[in-house]
Amino acid sequence: VTNEAGLSDFKALRKAITSRQQDLYFVAFDLLHLNGHDLRDIPLEDRREILAEMIPPGGRIQFSQALPGDAKSIFHLIEQAGLEGMVSKRKDSKYRSGNSTAWLKAKCYTIDEYELLGVEREAGKPAFALMAERGTGRYVGSAFITLNREMRERLWQRVQEHAGTAPNGMKRPATQWVKPGLIGRIKHLRGEDDLRHASLPDFTEETG
CATH class of the missing domain: 3.30.470.30 (DNA ligase/mRNA capping enzyme)
Incomplete structure (x- = not known):
């Protein structure tokens, strides 16, 4: 097409x-x-x-x-x-x-910022982050977490300290949901509204 x-x-x-x-x-x-x-x-x-x-x-x-x-x-x-x-x-x-x-x-990859909804961690499986469009909260897909060790530990701590609830309509038992405030910089294939071949190499915390 x-x-x-x-x-x-x-x-x-x-x-x-x-x-x-x-x-x-x-x-x-x-x-x-x-x-x-x-x-x-x-x-x-x-x-x-x-x-x-x-x-x-x-x-x-x-x-x-x-x-x-x-x-x-x-x-x-x-x-x-x-x-x-x-x-x-x-x-x-x-x-x-x-x-x-x-x-x-x-x-061809591009990098965009999305809101972190939660993370999924299961023994023996790669960890990945669930992301949403900023401003609308629309779920756009998941991204493999490729943070370095220090940032990964900081992310786990942030998730534990600011646990949230699942967005309406999302039922994923293995997910640790987090309150709004974490912004992930996502590397993903260009050309679609939803994430494809995505990874999370960096994140920041909203202030104010």
Whole structure:
């Protein structure tokens, strides 16, 4: 799904899957099998050439065009355009399942401030913070707590000393709710109203 500027829009994609399927496009970027033939040992550049010849222009199935050049320069342009990120691949690479050194995903993150609603800590699991939009109190999602040891201990102390109650409609037994006053600086993927791939590297306390 693209926006008015012709750029991919992940937020709009999620809505279109359920309510506006006529707006969906399928963007193909690789071809692994063709007419019973395994193409995974063919270099990526050749696989993509075969794929491009199979896709007519102007349809709902589109070919993902490559952007050759310096990765840092391209990533800068992607950030400026407000896109989520990019994937870099070696042109001569063969396809292999799982992790690979032949391709690299680079994501575009942004940092925003949200109100801390509470924290969830369970034995053997990562701790994460529940965050809300400032001013409205709308729940926007959770973020992994990546504070250093000193700040983490200060956060636990603040939560214990200023225990609060669960917001209306939220039932999470493992959560320690906290009264308003803690503001988290959240690093998260751009492009949506709710948090994705979010972490909490810093927080402050409101004064006054």
